[in-house]
Amino acid sequence: MYNLRRLCKILPGVGYSRTRWMASQHKRRPHPGSLPPDRMDQLRSDIFERRQELSSAEWTEVRQSLVEGYKHINGHNVDAVILGVCSEPRQLPLAKNYVEFLRSRGSKPNAATLGRLLRVYNAAYHERPLSKEEQDEILQICRTLQAEHETLDANSCEHVIHGLVATDGEHWQGALSLLDMMKVTSTPTLAAYSALVEKAFCAEKSDQELSWRLLEEMATARKPPKCEVYLALLNRLAKETTQLPVQLRRLLEFLERYEILVSKRVAERLQELAQQVPHLLQANCTGLGPLGKCQSCQQHLQPVAISDEQFRRLSECFLERVLIRRDVFQRSTPEEVNRFKKYVEKTAPYDCVIDGLNVAYSTGTKKSPQQLAKLVATVVRHFRDQDKRVLVLGREHMRNWSKQAIHYVQSNASLFLTNNLSHDDPFLLYATLRSGRDTDFFSRDLMRSHAFHLGPELKPIFRRWQQEHQFSLVTQTQTGQIIVKEPIRHRLCVHEVAGTWHVPYCEVYTVHPTDSFEVPASWLCLKLKEPTPLETRGKAKS
Numbered sequence: 001m002y003n004l005r006r007l008c009k010i011l012p013g014v015g016y017s018r019t020r021w022m023a024s025q026h027k028r029r030p031h032p033g034s035l036p037p038d039r040m041d042q043l044r045s046d047i048f049e050r051r052q053e054l055s056s057a058e059w060t061e062v063r064q065s066l067v068e069g070y071k072h073i074n075g076h077n078v079d080a081v082i083l084g085v086c087s088e089p090r091q092l093p094l095a096k097n098y099v100e101f102l103r104s105r106g107s108k109p110n111a112a113t114l115g116r117l118l119r120v121y122n123a124a125y126h127e128r129p130l131s132k133e134e135q136d137e138i139l140q141i142c143r144t145l146q147a148e149h150e151t152l153d154a155n156s157c158e159h160v161i162h163g164l165v166a167t168d169g170e171h172w173q174g175a176l177s178l179l180d181m182m183k184v185t186s187t188p189t190l191a192a193y194s195a196l197v198e199k200a201f202c203a204e205k206s207d208q209e210l211s212w213r214l215l216e217e218m219a220t221a222r223k224p225p226k227c228e229v230y231l232a233l234l235n236r237l238a239k240e241t242t243q244l245p246v247q248l249r250r251l252l253e254f255l256e257r258y259e260i261l262v263s264k265r266v267a268e269r270l271q272e273l274a275q276q277v278p279h280l281l282q283a284n285c286t287g288l289g290p291l292g293k294c295q296s297c298q299q300h301l302q303p304v305a306i307s308d309e310q311f312r313r314l315s316e317c318f319l320e321r322v323l324i325r326r327d328v329f330q331r332s333t334p335e336e337v338n339r340f341k342k343y344v345e346k347t348a349p350y351d352c353v354i355d356g357l358n359v360a361y362s363t364g365t366k367k368s369p370q371q372l373a374k375l376v377a378t379v380v381r382h383f384r385d386q387d388k389r390v391l392v393l394g395r396e397h398m399r400n401w402s403k404q405a406i407h408y409v410q411s412n413a414s415l416f417l418t419n420n421l422s423h424d425d426p427f428l429l430y431a432t433l434r435s436g437r438d439t440d441f442f443s444r445d446l447m448r449s450h451a452f453h454l455g456p457e458l459k460p461i462f463r464r465w466q467q468e469h470q471f472s473l474v475t476q477t478q479t480g481q482i483i484v485k486e487p488i489r490h491r492l493c494v495h496e497v498a499g500t501w502h503v504p505y506c507e508v509y510t511v512h513p514t515d516s517f518e519v520p521a522s523w524l525c526l527k528l529k530e531p532t533p534l535e536t537r538g539k540a541k542s
């Protein structure tokens, strides 16, 4: 029998410790939606991680103490909270024990509670094969949830998807209609997508085309697939090696198209795969030399520069469709836009277009107007010293900063000042693209939304153009010298050079990868080999 004194020590509302605990909580009230981590961690480690089941009396105590002890926990959400705390794979028996406890006292677990239970089954499924009985339990819960509501909310859809994919046979295919149901109200979540794609790759009757279609949807919606998705594909290819050359190439092309950085876990799985089938795949860890030279195969990575034709399409689309139809000049008046266009026609082309305000504030905003103006003048001098023709974009109020510095800018560059309310980057991109494919620009802005509005086909081209042409200010030294970040001229994403793929990877998966142009430290140098006809025939026979 469980030591009730121990429970008393941990739980806020149990026995003698209640008063003291409530008193301390009065001073330090938890934020709504979060539990005081120390209490909850203790509950987790001292009870939920040690026990397979609790008696009715104990569950009653746990439940009651949570409702009484935490302002944001009530009779309606306490069951889901409890199942959320025992969510580890090995806690499945305890989670089930809690739901049995609820049923035994005649209460019906709500959708959120059953949904959480499905997630625990899913966690267990990722550690071990589920028994037939466990799978039947999952299907029963899914049926219950779906029978009660004609349309499930997005959360419940996500839970049921996680339940269905944890079962054998073809039940998982029912998850597809739930994904569609989620689309009615919003974009399906990353977790829902990833669970389904992973299953479509690894199911006995896998559906590769479905996986790829959903992967495209995810990437377009800027939801980077979780590592498990790629691992499922690689595990499958480890078993069906005849498919490896085609499917792996497809994966690499996908990663290239969406500039996706895989994690170390995926890179290591690729290396294991190469050890398993050295006649089909070679993989070496590598790093890059200063000019983008692979230290493994000694080849230089592809230059990031885009072709003349790509530049023509990019600037045409940007100038016509994005700037004008999408009205990104919306915070400017039509008169101002026309004045600017005429000014550019008259003074272009430039070698470099500088976002004056962005430069001025890039080493901190708490500077005197004189310092701000001087920084802009120093950046102008940096380019003038290289005989570059420069356009500086700024705001009307900059005139008042420092007569001397603005005079320097005006005598050494073209200067166009907009209304104080305008957005600067549409002007910056317009003048840069209008000047031709060799023109650079100077700004720290990542231009995310502009890249996004170009659509999936032109976005990667825009990003390559941006990487090749964007300069920015790193810092200004004590002596007033500036350190400028120059563009990196080779590609930074997955790509192929003369039959060898180069795959950058990061330490851990991240939902929000940065859009800045940093050189990844770790790379794989991958060589995909076509199987010889003899090998293909040999495999087909076996």
Ligand SMILES: [Zn+2]
Binding pocket: 286, 294, 295, 296, 297, 298, 299, 500, 502, 525, 526
């Ligand atoms: Zn290489």
